[in-house]
Amino acid sequence: MKILGNIDFLTEDNTNQSNIKLLSKIIESDNISHAYLFYGNNMELLFRLALAFAASINCPDNGCGSCLICRNTGKGVYPNILIVEPEGNILRIEEIARLQKFVNLSSYNPGKKICIIKESELMNQEAANRLLKTLEDPPDTDSIFILLTEDISIMLPTVISRCLVYSWNFKFNENVRGKDDFEVMDKYLDEGIKTIITLQGSSTGVSAASIDLTLKLIEILKKMEAGVKADLEKEFGEVKKSDFEKSDINKYIEILKSKHKRKINKFHNLGISRVFDIISAWLEDILAVKLGAGKKSLNFLKNYSYISENVKNVKIDKIFKLMGVIEGNRNYLNYSINSELALDNIFLQFQNI
């Protein structure tokens, strides 16, 4: 098994599967483009994914996982790999200059020179313009750029348009903050959606159940955010206690503040996307059962008999419409943080199923 086909932190959904298939194919056919943009909700996992991709590109066996190239690339220490990341809150032009120097050097090692840019949304205008020049006119065919971001919405469209964009969905691991809260959220969603489906035909019943579910979800999202905020406050406390110059401390606190703002926004979006993912998965399952698909094709196998028994009166065109509403609100969320409105919007649409 090649390393790209064997990544344990990816969920087994269609997006991930087709991404892996595509990337494996371009590696096998040696038809590799020079710029990629990977986005997903966990920078560390995006980075590990980029390293696996880089190893597969340079490994003579397309990513065996055991040769020296695979092993060292996996650790990020292979000389053909350059890793660029922001310092504090900004990815500065000096870092991009370092990258340009690297790609202009002839390499002593066989294979491609691969630059991985972490948190690429944090490039300032100057840095982005400089990178853009390299992306538009790469020095040779042996340089590859892999940009990583958790937030594609704030990236320059000109940079995005120069890259092949891949979005990734990651499994939750034990270390993710708020894992217990996420589990409570899943339980609310599971129960709430079932109630809404059971109440089909009674619009007042559905409406009350929708409002109840929205409120519960907002409450748990707020609790999760408060947890993240409390962690960050602790960090402030530590900094304030230190005995550095007051003006330095103040400067650092400013940097921390905007870093925190980003973290909270990311966490918030993570929570909301999960709500959307679960609702979408339910809708796909309802659709699959309506269209006569077997149990194995469902996202949530355990819901097969429940759906079969309860969705006789659900209309297929309504489900399609609701899926459209969800995707619309997902885009909307990228630009505005009014999640309560987005959630309300979606659950109210359930009345029309």
Ligand SMILES: [Zn+2]
């Ligand atoms: Zn290898």
